[in-house]
Amino acid sequence: SAVISQKPSRDICQRGTSLTIQCQVDSQVTMMFWYRQQPGQSLTLIATANQGSEATYESGFVIDKFPISRPNLTFSTLTVSNMSPEDSSIYLCSVNRVGDEQYFGPGTRLTVT
Amino acid sequence: ELKVEQNPLFLSMQEGKNYTIYCNYSTTSDRLYWYRQDPGKSLESLFVLLSNGAVKQEGRLMASLDTKARLSTLHITAAVHDLSATYFCAATNAGGTSYGKLTFGQGTILTVHP
Numbered sequence: 001s002a003v004i005s006q007k008p009s010r011d012i013c014q015r016g017t018s019l020t021i022q023c024q025v026d027s028q029v030t031m032m033f034w035y036r037q038q039p040g041q042s043l044t045l046i047a048t049a050n051q052g053s054e055a056t057y058e059s060g061f062v063i064d065k066f067p068i069s070r071p072n073l074t075f076s077t078l079t080v081s082n083m084s085p086e087d088s089s090i091y092l093c094s095v096n097r098v099g100d101e102q103y104f105g106p107g108t109r110l111t112v113t
Numbered sequence: 114e115l116k117v118e119q120n121p122l123f124l125s126m127q128e129g130k131n132y133t134i135y136c137n138y139s140t141t142s143d144r145l146y147w148y149r150q151d152p153g154k155s156l157e158s159l160f161v162l163l164s165n166g167a168v169k170q171e172g173r174l175m176a177s178l179d180t181k182a183r184l185s186t187l188h189i190t191a192a193v194h195d196l197s198a199t200y201f202c203a204a205t206n207a208g209g210t211s212y213g214k215l216t217f218g219q220g221t222i223l224t225v226h227p
Contacts, residue, residue, distance in 0.1 A: 033213045042201060042217040043156075058214075092155060096213035100163065102146060102203075104156040 002026060002095050004105035012111045013083055020079045021108045023093030028073035033094040034066070035104070043092065049076045083112045115140050115206050119218035126192045126225045134221045136185040136202035145185045146203040146215060147176050156201070159187075192225045199223070 003026035013019050023032060034046040047057045047068055055068040069077045080087050093105040116139040126132055136145070144163050148156040160169045162178035162185060169176050173196065175188045185202055199222050203215040 031213050035215075042220050043203075043215070044217070045214055048214065094213065094215075100144065100161050101158060102161075102213060102215060103158065104148075106155045109153075 001101070002029075002097055002103040004093055004095060004103060006091075006093055006105040006108050008108060009106065010109040010111075012113060015084050015112055017083055018079055018081045019083065019110060020077050021091050021093075021110075023076045023078070023105055025074045025093075025095050029095045029097070030073070031096060032070065032076040033096070034068065034076075034078045035092045035094055037090040037092065037107070039088065046078070046091075080110065083110075085112045088112045115142065115204060115216045117202060117204050117216050117218040119200075119202055119221050122219055122221060124221055124223045126189070126223065128193055128225055128227055129191050131191065132189050134187040134189075134200055134202075134223075136187070136204075136218055138183050138185075138204040138216075140183075141207040142180070142183070142204040143207045143211065144205050145178050146201075147174075147185070147187055148201045148203065150199045150201065150220070159200075189223075194225050194227075197223055197225045 005024045007022045032049045035043045037043045045058050046061045047055045049055045049068050049070040051070045067079045088111050090107040090109050092107045118137045147159040160176040165180040167178045173190045178185045199220045201220045203217045205211045
């Protein structure tokens with residue numbers, strides 16, 4: 001299994017501000033993934049973060065809004081920029097092991113007021 | 114574009130009864146996942162199904178995969194209250210570049226009552 005930690009676990013932010021979410025994995029992984037779960041909804045992939053290259057964003061998500069860093073093989077950050085209430089969601093970091101198991105971090109619960 | 118649909122979306126069960134959650138996906142997929150999510154919690158991995166005819170069981174839960182029908186099922190046997198949660202299925206597009214890129218179903222909210 002993979003041990004994934006995220007910081008912060010939750011936050012309440014004012015609109016127009018930005019929040020950076022950190023994700024730490026207990027061992028090296030090639031790819032890290034960021035997902036969003038809006039209230040009462042399913043999960044949607046935001047982007048894939050590879051170490052040493054720019055993140056790849058899914059349709060509907062852009063780098064200016066969700067910049068991602070991947071400085072090494074165990075760490076990544078996701079920033080939610082210029083927040084609005086519609087950004088209130090749970091943001092989850094995820095990693096894939098040996099091409100099969102997909103593990104999710106505990107999530108960061110963001111509320112934008 | 115891969116789409117994943119679950120049904121039912123809401124399931125109210127009596128303890129001791131059996132039921133099945135269905136997961137249909139629209140295009141060829143390499144792997145099918147089942148997750149459990151408790152309120153306010155993250156996702157707990159239940160099963161990964163990799164090939165046609167795959168069947169996995171853990172306790173009262175059994176998952177199967179029919180790649181020809183593009184259908185996976187999660188069967189619940191003799192439900193107990195502790196199984197109350199939201200269950201998600203997820204699939205990936207076929208091909209190595211899709212590892213980790215899961216498309217989720219809507220989720221099935223399961224409530225087990227006495």
